[in-house]
């Protein structure tokens with residue numbers, strides 16, 4: 001599987017994403033600097049976690065306006081898979097590729113721990129390797145993970161099965177316990193937890209591996 005990882009100033013989970021993609025798919029991803037306006041021909045573009053531009057303005061707001069993101073939007077429109085984790089999810093909402101916003105955690109504190117997530121929809125290119133309703137344990141690390149969308153948007157997400165994961169024990173105040181959502185076309189997924197941090201036993205578990213295996217499955 002050919003992939004690219006977009007790196008912004010103060011991304012800090014890019015290396016983990018690169019390692020996970022290479023380990024599971026067997027191919028080294030291309031690394032795209034935020035100022036690059038060209039992205040190689042790939043099956044997947046990953047937006048990694050971090051604190052792009054120091055989280056100034058709103059998390060992900062400045063990154064969303066970078067030259068690389070113009071190309072990400074163009075590729076997403078063509079149906080290329082785009083996978084945003086944590087700050088990557090924030091960038092996706094800031095570009096409007098996914099609805100809603102990630103607000104400051106309800107506790108006003110940075111949350112860094114493992115959480116249980118329920119897989120709500122396995123009919124996506126990111127979750128087909130899991131069982132419907134499976135509970136997986138994945139780390140979160142953020143201060144702005146409190147998912148907000150208005151009532152109409154929430155209803156649409158719920159009715160369309162686009163809430164892909166839910167927190168079993170909500171760590172940040174997200175509406176409807178939402179941890180990750182997908183767009184209508186099912187090629188763009190954003191989630192706050194970090195699956196790239198749990199792909200081999202040496203990291204304490206492999207619950208995140210299924211995301212990368214799912215992406216591979218979806219190409220076959």
Ligand SMILES: NC(=O)CC[C@H](N)C(=O)O
Nearest residue numbers: 049050086087142143144
């Ligand atoms: N790990 C991350 O990607 C952090 C995301 C974001 N900057 C926050 O703290 O909310």
